[in-house]
Each structure stands twice: as structure tokens, then as C-alpha cells.
Amino acid sequence: MKRICIVTWFGSGNYGTTLQSFALHKKLKDLGYNVNILKEFNLSHKRQNYFRYILNILGLLSFAKLLKASKSKKNYRLKKFIAKNYNVKEIYTSRQYTNLLNKTDVFITGSDQIWNAQSNFNPFYFLNFAKNNKRIAYASSIGTSTFPDKYKNQIKLLLNKFSYIAVREESAIQTINSLLERNICIQVADPTFLLTCQEWKEIASKSKTKNLPSNYILCYLIGNNDFYITQIKIIKEKFGINNIIIIPSLENPNFYVQDAIIYNETGPQEFIYLIEHAKLVCTDSFHATAISINLSVDFIELKRFKDTDKASQNSRIYDLLKHYKLDFRLYDETHFSWIRPIDYNIVKNIVTQDRKQSMDYLINAIENK
Template identity: 50%
Template sequence: MKVCIVTWLGTGNFGTSLQSYALHMKLREMGYDVSILHCFTPDDFTFRRRIYKWLMLGRTLLSQMLKGEYFSKKQKKIRKFNKQNYCHQIIKTNGQYKCLLQETQIFITGSDQIWNCYNGFAPFYFLDFAGDVKRIAYASSMGTSDIPPAYKSVVKELLTKFSHIGVREKTAVPIISELLERTDIVQVSDPTFLLSSTQWLDFAMTADIEIEIPSRFILCYLVGNNPSYQQQVEDIKQHLGIEKVILIPSLENKYMQLPYAQIYKAAGPKEFVRLLSCASFICTDSFHAIALSINLQKDFIALKRFQDTDEKSQNSRIYDVLEHYGLDHHIYENKDLKLYQPISYELINLKVIHDREECIDYLRNAIEE
């Protein structure tokens, strides 16, 4: 059976890369013929649109080259990762589009915030192009606590065509259930949880890390540009008594500085997971860094990237995963001493395994029904 994944393909955000990799890998393990579909619209098939896309691509590449980013070790690793780990499907003509619909049995929208309409409404990620082909959502994320009123009607029209909808955040279940007047909307785990900790450790073994890894260190990966982060990390560092800090700059916050940290700019997806697995402690505001920390059974503290009162706040997805595994007290704003205590993973790991089995059953049932 041919299954086509629709999600973001990582170009610098490690969470995006790892969630798409995990779903692609798990579906292949389950025996399906899997590809990842690059974003397109039927308008792309016109000559004028093709010229426009080539110009925009050239502009992006030129910008990266002028900034020295295109030839950086990080970008080389990401391009190599994307080339080696996916079966790519790129639609350039109307004929290819027709073949796509004829040859594909299932379209699956993957994870990440592909349904976050506050970041801009993208019909492609709601499978507007899918014709009569079966549609499934696996861990699709709104990222926020509601759908902007301007998009509710079109989102409802598109989601009504899905046979199965599994969302990543618990908060999204009642929102979409009410919107569609359906009772079968379920919460499923982020795709990174579909792979076991052993699989992630094997994945990271081929990482190419150019720096010496200290025996004890705090790993920092910070997506937001919160002015309080520097003091918060210093506070955590003093409480833990760990001197060494390694900072991996994020795509969104590539110029982040911590005066006492070793900055490692050359990390690709594998290097990111390897350093997570080796760290004595992790400080992050990234949902996927938290998810992987739980899967890898690491000690961590979650920093708050947004104010809860911000309508574009993405804190709900972090609250959801922490609450689900009983780790609410590992948000920095909680100054309880439990914040710094080692996490007991015995029961949490059993829950992770149980969730993984349920999510694989969801995928199999949704595809095979």
C-alpha cells in the first residue's frame, strides 16, 4: 500500500526533521511503501509560477551563500540527512499530480504545527489537493489553543474529509470535535515517540561531532529569544553544580549567546540527538527536545518561551506532554526543589511504551480500515 506523508521537511529546526523522520521510518517498518510529499499547489504548474518559484529558490540560496550558511557544516549535514532518509515525491506537472492521486492509497498529515493558522493558513497541509484519496491525520498540531475565526469555516470544510483524525495536543481534541461535530477525534503521541530510545541511540551513533564531549555538561537548546533565559540557565547551573554548558543554536535563534557556554553551531539532526543522549541535564523551551528527553529518559527543565496570555502562545503543547507524563513540576517557573531532582523514569517509561503501542495500532487501523 502506498502511503504519502504531508508534513514539514526540516531545513534547520531539529524537531521538524526528527518528527518527519520518525513517522517515515515507523510506516516503513510497518511494511508500507512510504514517501514524503513536497509542498505544491496546482497553480505551480503554470510557466509563470515555475519561473517565480525558481527565482525565489535562487534568491534564498543566494542569501544563504552570502551569509555563509549554505556551505556551513550544519547545512551540509541537514541536506545529507534529507537526501538519505526519505523517499521524496516532488510534483512539478499536472500529469505527475494525476499519477499521484492514482497511485496513492493514503495521505497522512504528519506532526509539527502544520495546522497552526496563526502562522498562516496553508491548505496543502489540510490535504486540499487529495481528491478522493483517503485522508488521515497523525499528531497534527495546532500549536495554539484555538483556530482563528477567519479560518474556521474553511478548516472545517477540509477536515470533514478526513476519515481519521489524531491530534498531538489534548487541548485540540475538544476544539476539533466541536468544530466537526464528531466524537472520534483522538490524541496521539508525537511521532518521535513512535521510535524507542534504543532506536534513537542507534540513530545517533553515526553522528559526526567535531567537539570534545565533556563527562558532565548541561545542554541548552533554546528556540525563543527570551531575555530572562541567561539568568535562568545560570540559576539552574548553580543549583546543579555543573560547570560545563553546551549551547546548540536553533534555526529561530541562531545568534543566541550564553557567556559561559560552548556554542556548537555544526549540529545536524543526528548530532542533536547524540548530545541530548550524552547530556547530564537539558535546558530547553523546545517541544521536541522535551519529548526526546522523556523518550531518552533524561533529566531536564522546560523554560517558557511565551507568556500564557499571548494569543499566539505555543505553551499548551509543552504543558500537555508534561502533564501526560506527570512532569508538570519541571517547568522553570516552579521554584520547588523537585525541579532539580533526578526524574524517576520507571513508571514513565512504561507509559511511553504503552502509548507507543496504542499509536501504532491507531496508524494501522486508520490505514487498513
């Protein structure tokens, strides 16, 4: 049984970050691998690390985290979800670090924008600590269309140490192949697509959410854009749906539409449940869109960034919609093609094919040299 260590974002209040890390962890575990997910560490913080190491041995660190999270039902549900479903590895000492390297067969960088050097270049998520261990990238995202010039040389050195590289967006393939001057990079599906619709429904069935209206528009919006309110009002009128449920995002916690119901206590399971039962999802989130597609739920994509913004992350949304032939779901004030229902028979076939190809890549990358 090979021992695998995943390096990706997890544990924040962002639902997409949690769901993508959970999906990859679960799928690898289901395949029979011994799986850990590694928390970011820095051995230079010796005094702080030693103190946390002692607390961890005594079991007080986990207790303290849950106690802190209990002040917010959302955070408490998130921490409980992670405690139940993740095998988290934390490194505090040099000895633990050495053991990590000796007892790990493969390090895998997961999905999300862990390689987005425009917003925050962090060598840890390029596995700069892995030394001579095997490195694989699965659906890693650069978020934007390129790497900043000032980091390109460093990123090139780190990526050249990977045995296999697979990214989430098609637009990233040329960027990485060009940087490395060889055709190593391919595209795979986001980890959330590795789980079937039925698997996500089973997870959602454990939700604590009750007494939902029969018809509702679910809004989950990350961007802090005032024009979203006008757009949702138009969408509401076009579809004739009066009920609106809002899941506040970590990035935009105060978003509100008149007469909307706010679900502040939404954990990962509740997030899936609310998408599953929505008549329509309005979102600018990559993962809310991906989950809607996987669950065959109609959605409308709101545009979070201007295309001219240097830090625009629109390319990942465009790639996702184009790949599943859902470009018409992007909100447009002049053309109302987004009113047309989605033919999910076509989409399901693409999802099934993607899942198989992505699983083949993952297993091959792990098992082969």
C-alpha cells in the same frame, strides 16, 4: 503493499521538524508500506515549475541544493540526512499531480504545528489537493487552543473529508470535535515516540560529535527571551555543573551564555547525540523535550510564551509534561521542584503504552476503510 504519502513540514533548520517527519517516515517504511513524503507544491506557478522540472530531470536540482547547503556544515548534514532517509516526492506538472493521486492509497498529515492557523493557515497541510483519496491525520498539532474564527468554516470543510483524525495534544481534541460536531478526534503520541530509545541511540551513534565534556548542560532554546540567561545561571548554580553547550536554534541563532561552548555544526544525528549524553537539558522546544523523555535524560522546561499571549504555544508543552507526569520539570523561580531527579521507570511505562496505542491507531487507520 499500500502506497502512502506523508504531508508535513520537513527540511528546515528546525531539528524537531526534521525528527518528527523522519520518525513517521521510518516507522511506516519499517511496517512494509511504500512511503513518500510530499513537498509542498503549487501548480499555478507554471513557468517556475517547468524550469525546476527540467533541472530535476537532469539531476541538477539536487546537486544545486547540496552545493548551497555545503556552505554551512549544519545545513549540509541536514540535506544529507534527508537525501539518505527520505523518499521525497516533488510535483511540478499536472501529469505528475494526476499520477500522485492515482498512485497513492492514503495521504497522512504528520505532526508538528501544521494546523496552527493562528500563525499561518495553509490549506495544503489540511490536504486540500487530495480530492477523493483517503485522508488520515497522525499527531497533527494546532499549536494553540483554538482556530481563528475567520478560518473555521474552511477548516471544518477540509477536516470533514478525513477518515481518521488523531492529534498530538489533548487540548486539541475538544477543539476539533466541537468544530466538526462529532467525536472523531483522538490523541496519539508524537511520531518521535514511535521509535524506541534504542533506535534513537543507533541514529545518534552515527554522529560526528567528539570530545564532549564529561558533565554538561545542553541548551536548545527557540524563544528569544533575555530572562533565559538568568534562569540558566540559576540552574547551573543549583546543579553545580559548569560546562554549558548551546545548540543554536533556527529561530534564535545568537543565543549565548558566558563561557558556553557553541555547536554550530549540529545535524540531526548530532542533535540526538548531544541530548543523549547531556547531564541536563534546558529547553523550550517540544521535540527536544520529547527526545529527552524518550532517552530518559533529565531536563528543565523553560517557558517560551506568556500564557496571556494570543499566539502562546504553551498548551502543547503543558499537555506533554502533564501526560508523562512531569509537570514539576517546568522552571519556577519560587519552587525548585525541578531539581528533583526524574523517576524514569514510571515514565517509560507510559511511553511504552503510548507507542503501542499509537501504532494500533496508525495501522488500523491505514488498513480499514
